[in-house]
Amino acid sequence: MNAWINQSEWLAGHPLALWGIAVAISIVLFLIIVTALKVVRARLDALARRGHGFGASISLVLQRTNWIVVAMLCLMVGVEVSGAPLPWSGTTIQHLWFVLLALQGALWLDRAVEVALRHTAAAKGLASVVTVTLLGLLLRGLVWVIALLSMLDNLGVNITALVASLGIGGVAVALAVQTILSDLFASISIGLDKPFEVGDFIVFGQVAGSIEHIGLKTTRIRSLGGEQIVCSNTELLKQTIQNYKRMQQRRIVFSVRITYQTGADQAEKVPAMLQGQINAQEGTKFDRAHLARFGDSALEYEAVYYVMTADYNRYMDTQQAINLGIMRELERAGIDLALPARTVHVMDAGAGARAGGPRPEGDGDERGLSPV
Numbered sequence: 001m002n003a004w005i006n007q008s009e010w011l012a013g014h015p016l017a018l019w020g021i022a023v024a025i026s027i028v029l030f031l032i033i034v035t036a037l038k039v040v041r042a043r044l045d046a047l048a049r050r051g052h053g054f055g056a057s058i059s060l061v062l063q064r065t066n067w068i069v070v071a072m073l074c075l076m077v078g079v080e081v082s083g084a085p086l087p088w089s090g091t092t093i094q095h096l097w098f099v100l101l102a103l104q105g106a107l108w109l110d111r112a113v114e115v116a117l118r119h120t121a122a123a124k125g126l127a128s129v130v131t132v133t134l135l136g137l138l139l140r141g142l143v144w145v146i147a148l149l150s151m152l153d154n155l156g157v158n159i160t161a162l163v164a165s166l167g168i169g170g171v172a173v174a175l176a177v178q179t180i181l182s183d184l185f186a187s188i189s190i191g192l193d194k195p196f197e198v199g200d201f202i203v204f205g206q207v208a209g210s211i212e213h214i215g216l217k218t219t220r221i222r223s224l225g226g227e228q229i230v231c232s233n234t235e236l237l238k239q240t241i242q243n244y245k246r247m248q249q250r251r252i253v254f255s256v257r258i259t260y261q262t263g264a265d266q267a268e269k270v271p272a273m274l275q276g277q278i279n280a281q282e283g284t285k286f287d288r289a290h291l292a293r294f295g296d297s298a299l300e301y302e303a304v305y306y307v308m309t310a311d312y313n314r315y316m317d318t319q320q321a322i323n324l325g326i327m328r329e330l331e332r333a334g335i336d337l338a339l340p341a342r343t344v345h346v347m348d349a350g351a352g353a354r355a356g357g358p359r360p361e362g363d364g365d366e367r368g369l370s371p372v
Helices: 002-007 015-049 053-062 067-082 090-124 129-154 159-176 178-193 233-237 264-279 312-333 349-354
Strands: 201-204 207-214 218-223 228-232 250-258 284-294 299-307
Touching: 015 053, 015 067, 053 090, 067 090, 090 129, 129 159, 129 178, 178 207, 178 233, 207 228, 218 233, 228 233, 250 264, 250 312, 264 284, 264 299, 264 312, 299 312
Parallel strands: none
Antiparallel strands: 201 207, 207 218, 218 228, 250 299, 284 299
């Protein structure tokens, strides 16, 4: 068409006619693009209704199409095809092409970041909506900064000095607010990695309590004593955190001590008693039970089992039932539980002297207590 217009002397001498052709071409092209986008979005919505989440995401991104930008692009295509005269140079037209395309690309990327974060939050259940919002602002701001710098560079602006100035200013600001920025990024890390969530019971250092709130700078914990503990996000992530809410089972180790007056045959039966009492409890899994060591004043048995729940009250109820059952079993078997005791051997000082041994200083015989 451009060649046909150039061959027509009448059209070449009438700029208004050329502009009329350019406008007509741009209108037709604009309608074609609008219709095509509607058809594509209808197909994508149909895929989304059948369970294809990717189709819904693309449809949401296409919703961010700016029709003013599209109309300007269509008009530029019409002017290019018709050869309508413009007051600007060809270089200016090339810059305008890049600016419009970069602007529309930034709009699509901005919506893509928003949709991606929304889907990630829905899939993984991020700890806080604030975290998603903050991360979205950072990523979307990065998209627009890159788009703006690209436009300025294409327009001939020397962005080297601008980037250097921004870098120096950014370093100065980062040094001034490094603690706040550290806590902000720690909040993002908590939201993405999810070492704990609101409602989890955690233990770190000397602190034990339930998470009440995860903020941009601090995390608030309700301790067992009832007071609220406010901890910096950065300092919290430096700790080794034990999250008891995510515990699937508890490994329990406990010991039983019986007296040395117990015979070997009776002592051999104790591990089976321990195993029987553990297996008698619902929701437990026996691991082992042994005569572990000869203690200072008792035979010491060690038993290990698992409680198949994280509920602490359930564990204590189970351990109590096991302890009472072991006491009854030992009573029926005639085995005594050992109490802390110390044996004192008493020597007659006079007998030692008659035997030729050294006599301690002082008069009289030493007296002591019977074994306790």
